[in-house]
Amino acid sequence: MRKQKSIFENIDWLLVGLYIVFVLMGWLNIYAAVYNEEHRNIFDMSQNYGRQMLWIGTSLVIGLAILVIDGKFYAAFSYPTYLVVMLILLVVLVIARDVQGARSWIEIGNFKLQPSEFAKFATNMALAKYLSSLGIRMEDMKTKITAGLIILFPMTLVLLQNDTGSALVFISFIFVLYREGLSQNVLIFGFFAGVLFILALMVPNTILLGVIGGLGLLAYFLLRKTRKNLMAILAITALSAGVVFSVDYAFHKILQPHQRERIEVLLGKRSDPKGAGYNVNQSLIAIGSGGLSGKGFLQGTQTKYDFVPEQSTDFIFCTVGEEWGFIGTSVVILLFLALLYRIVFIAERQRSQYTRIYAYGVASIIFFHLMINVGMAIGLAPVIGIPLPFFSYGGSSLWGFTVLLFVLIKLDSYRMYILR
Amino acid sequence: MYNPGSGQRFVILSIFTAVVIIFLIRLFYIQVINESYSVSATNNVLRYITDYPARGMIYDRKGKIIAYNQAVYDLMVIPKQVKDLDTAEFCRLLDLSRDAFLDKMKKASTFSKMKASIFEKQISAETFASFQEKLYKFQGFFVQPRTLRKYPNNTAAHVLGYIGEVNDELIAKNPYYRQGDYIGISGIEQSYELELRGRRGVRIVMVDVFNREKGSYKNGAYDTIAIAGQNLVATLDAELQAYGEKLLQNKVGSLVAIEPQTGEILAMISSPGYDPNLLVGRVRSKNYAYLLRDPLKPLFNRAMQAYYPPGSTFKLTNALAALQEGLIHTGTTFPHSFVVGSKSVKCHPHPPIALEGAIQYSCNPYFCNTFRTFIDNRKYGSSEKGYRLWREYQMSFGIGKKIGVDMPHELKGLIPSVEFYDKYYGSGRWRASTIYSLGIGQGELGINPMQMANIICIIANKGFYYTPHVIKQIGGKANLTRNLAEKHYSMVDAKNFDIIQDGMQRVVEAGTARIARFDSVTICGKTGTAQNPHGKDHSLFVAFAPRENPKIAIAVMVENAGYGATWAAPIASLMMEKYFNDSIKRHELEERMFNGYLLPLENKNPEIPSGSIKDSSQVKPKARGNGTTALLENRRNKR
Structure with missing residues (x-):
């Protein structure tokens, strides 16, 4: 093992470049979203865009710091980091005040931090550390359970903070487990469970159960009647029926009223453009009115004049859509796709299993955020408040993603030297 | 190293790609294909704000303002933005009770919490001054400024008219008007609505979600x-108008x-009138209902809508027609009576007279004879043909037709057609002796004071008139909206007017209207006493002066006042x-006119018995009080 000659040696500049592009685009769009005549200065600290500049500046410092620290540190300190963050999450649960229904903020004077943004990073580290340990095989039940616990513990804590959106992000680690050998059946079953969930809400249960039973019988007659097939048919039918039954319970007992409403709006069961459907409706209007090439920088009216709520945070994509049009939105989405491809490419070129798992974790988290955030803005996902990575206004979120990405960049820069 | 290969990588990247492709398709649909979002965005953010132009002001002929706009203020409220309100002070400033305040607040909230609505209409400038601080x-x-009409002289209500909010029917008919707009409903306000109203402007502003203005849309490119x-x-002389109204006070009549x-x-008066300011603003509907219930019908413009029998004043045009046809001449005399069957029309004793004297003494038999000479004249072949021509002459003086005054609601009056008499008496079964009373202005004639005054203009001008009008200038330029410079000629040549003017001069100098003389002005006049079946005769006087270079022609009608010389002529x-003089020397006469109280004592409106005329399909009894039906009834009683 030898020392790096420079901290910038082997840095993946493409990743850094994408990061800079995203952050700057985000900043300009935050400026456009809350721009008003009284505060024209993009550095005005009383406005979100001014403060975002501060977050960007500090993020760059954090990024640089991460690059300076010896790469061995991250793998080594995975578990301690995880433990510390979990501890903070617990503390937050006790001391945090209610902010719009969620208890997820730590306040130190004027400074507010959302630890759940860092929980994703810490969990990713711990998961990578665990799965890359010697003698760990995905096939083992023990591995599955331990990995599951590593993910579910922070997820539960965040859920208890009433921050459903951030909690759901932990589901994305299923991609990591799949990459590391978890059966594809999990993905397939997950997909069908999702479809069933939606169907259960749309179609009366009796009909749905009838169809499931019918499909089971059809499979029974069509497939060869081996013992294995019979077992599979029976298991799948029973599981499907179980999902259908549990959906009703989950939907009415576990979900909160506003969450139920949002899902109903999404499924078209409820039309309420002034109430529960207001956000989505206004968001669609803002994006839809952008047309092919958009209204132009600072020319958007829907976001600027507050028709779209949370226009600088969760609904920042509306500003992109309104002012830059379809050209703008497709460029942003394709850039994200490029980022994801690059991260997966980086993952696959690692000799270090830790780095590979970590990289997949990063890709999964970013993908999940993109899917939910953009999906909700264009009416394809329920309204779940999670930020668009690098774009949305907010210090915790930007810091969180910066740490996530720059640790990957640092780990990747060691790809030539070591095998961990 | 455990690496399960590229299978999983492929699946994961496929899922990423699939989601992105779905997003791109969806974005392409909502941004490029579906247009409805752009429309919604526009509706979201654009507000069309109406700028109301100030209504034009009206001046009299001497430059005195007779109608202007008074600033009032509508107090607006956006309920959602009301915070920490000191209700007590607020109510004190506006002179509101607490309950009224709560009531208004509730009304506004029900309309919309986000949008502005009117809290209190038309706050006066005085209240506003203390409130504004x-x-x-x-x-x-x-506060939103609006304007209210103000008529500073409190006169000429019928001429000025009034304005009110447009109704739904009008909005449906005329696309210019919107809910809440004002429109002229009668008088000048109505007939010159187009000129007075100006053009409404529209400002398009962008608003935010709280309806707060955020600036103009595209820098005002689409604003008007x-x-x-x-x-x-106006052609009115405000002072003369006010003076005339005072002379006619406590009388029913018109001038x-x-x-x-x-x-x-110069003046157009219908008495009793009302203060035009009564029909302005918040009090309008209440006052209107009150005026409508008044049995003396102050809203009714007698000057242009009443049907009066012209009485003796009609002898002038009757004679003029005969003169033009060469049927009589200056020296023509007639027997001193006019006999029809068992009845005869007689006159008070006076020396044997020719045309001039007949006018001077208002000799009834003379003009009945003149009428018969015309109608039954052999040269026309039949009485019907004679009457048809005679009627044409009368109509050329503006009788029985609208003369086109630039005011709404002018009625054409009545002069019966040949067909009317054919239907009433049977074709060929009537002649001059049947309808002789037309010759002295009684019978089935209905003429309004405007038409009477116009006839006098024709006589003064020796043969023609200009369409009477009340507006001479619009926006500093001559009024070209109507054909006001055109001379309308009667069928009588100028030379035939001299003898009539001679007679009219004699009327004032030595005849029935000596009371009308003043200074050395040469006045030509004619009294009339129109029979009225409902009570005392109407007092009537028409005149112009000076005879050479006439400056004023006037018709005065005082209902139920007796002889023309008693009231109408002095007025x-x-x-x-x-x-002429801008001051009055005859104070005693003036006082007598001011103080004359001629209103019916019980203030009861004479009802016309319905169904008293069996065959009236040709006659549409439009006018009130002194309508055609009454005249016909009168005619039958005399037979």
Whole structure:
């Protein structure tokens, strides 16, 4: 093992470049979203865009710091980091005040931090550390359970903070487990469970159960009647029926009223453009009115004049859509796709299993955020408040993603030297 | 190293790609294909704010303002923005009770919490002045200036008319008007609505989600600027008008004065009138209902809508027609009676007279004979043909037709057609002796004071008239909206008017209207006493002066006042004196006119018994009080 000659040696500049592009685009769009005549200065600290500049500046410092620290540190300190963050999450649960229904903020004077943004990073580290340990095989039940616990513990804590959106992000680690050998059946079953969930809400249960039973019988007659097939048919039918039954319970007992409403709006069961459907409706209007090439920088009216709520945070994509049009939105989405491809490419070129798992974790988290955030803005996902990575206004979120990405960049820069 | 290979990588990247492709398709649909979002965005953010132009002002012929706009203020409220309101002080400033306040607040909230609605309409400038200082304390309230019409002289209500909010029917008919707009409903306000109203402007502003203005849309490229209404100069002499109204106070009647050489209406009065300011603003509907219930019908413009029998004043046009046809001449005399069957029309004793004297003494038999000479004249072949021509002559004097005054609701009056008499008596079964009373202005004639004054203009001008009008200038330029410079000729040549004017001069100098004389002005006049089946005769006087270069032609009608010389002639004379001299020397006469109280004591409106006329399909009894039906009834009683 030898020392790096420079901290910038082997840095993946493409990743850094994408990061800079995203952050700057985000900043300009935050400026456009809350721009008003009284505060024209993009550095005005009383406005979100001014403060975002501060977050960007500090993020760059954090990024640089991460690059300076010896790469061995991250793998080594995975578990301690995880433990510390979990501890903070617990503390937050006790001391945090209610902010719009969620208890997820730590306040130190004027400074507010959302630890759940860092929980994703810490969990990713711990998961990578665990799965890359010697003698760990995905096939083992023990591995599955331990990995599951590593993910579910922070997820539960965040859920208890009433921050459903951030909690759901932990589901994305299923991609990591799949990459590391978890059966594809999990993905397939997950997909069908999702479809069933939606169907259960749309179609009366009796009909749905009838169809499931019918499909089971059809499979029974069509497939060869081996013992294995019979077992599979029976298991799948029973599981499907179980999902259908549990959906009703989950939907009415576990979900909160506003969450139920949002899902109903999404499924078209409820039309309420002034109430529960207001956000989505206004968001669609803002994006839809952008047309092919958009209204132009600072020319958007829907976001600027507050028709779209949370226009600088969760609904920042509306500003992109309104002012830059379809050209703008497709460029942003394709850039994200490029980022994801690059991260997966980086993952696959690692000799270090830790780095590979970590990289997949990063890709999964970013993908999940993109899917939910953009999906909700264009009416394809329920309204779940999670930020668009690098774009949305907010210090915790930007810091969180910066740490996530720059640790990957640092780990990747060691790809030539070591095998961990 | 455990690496399960590229299978999983492929699946994961496929899922990423699939989601992105779905997003791109969806975005392409909502941004490029579906247009409805752009429309919604526009509706979200654009507000169309109407700029109301100031209505044009009206001046009298001497430049005195007779109608202008008074600033009032609508107090607006946006309920959602009302915060920390000191209700007690607020109510004190507006002189509101607490309950009224709560009531209004509730109304506004029901309409919309986000949008502005009217909290209190038309706050006066005085209230506003004290309120404005404290306005900053009352968050959520703001003030929108509006204008109200003000008529500073409190006169000429029938001429000026009034304005009111447009109704749904009008909005449906005329696309210019919107809910809440004002429109002229009668008088000048109605007939010159187009000129007075100006053009409404629209400002398009962008608003945010709280309806707060955020600036103009595309820098005002689509705004239209409000254009103020044009100022009008009326032909009225406000002082003369006010004087005339005072002369006619406590009398039912009407007066029209016209400048013969231009057709400009100097005064137009219908009594009883009302203060035009009664029909302005918040009190309008209440006052309107009150005026409508008044049995003396103050809203009714007698000057243009009443049907009066012209009485003896009609002898003038009757004679003029005969003169033009060569049927009589200056020296023509007739027997001193006119006998029809068992009845005869007689006259008070006077020396044997020719045409001039007949006018001077208002000799009834003379004009009945003249009428018969015309109608039954052999040269026309039949009485019907004679009457048809005679009627044409009368109509050329503006009788029985609208003369086109630039005011709404002019009625054409009545002069029966041949067909009417054919139907009433049977074809070929009537002749001059059947309808002789037309010759002396009684019978089935209905003429309004405007038409009477116009006839006098024709006589003064020796043969023609200009369309009488009340507006001479629009926006500083001559009124070209109507054909006001055109001379309308009667069928009688100028030379035939001299003898009539001679007779009229004699009327004032030595005849029935000596009371009308003043100074050395040469006045030509004619009294009339129109029979009225419902009570005392109507007192009537028409005149113009001076005879050479006539400056004023006037017709005065005082209902139920007896002889023309008793009331109508002095009033007309005083009007002339006022117009010429600007002051009155005959104070005693003036006082008598001011103080004359001629209103029916019980103030009861004479009802016309319905069904008293069996065959009236040709006659549409439009006018009230002194309508056609009454005249016909009168005619039958005399037979």
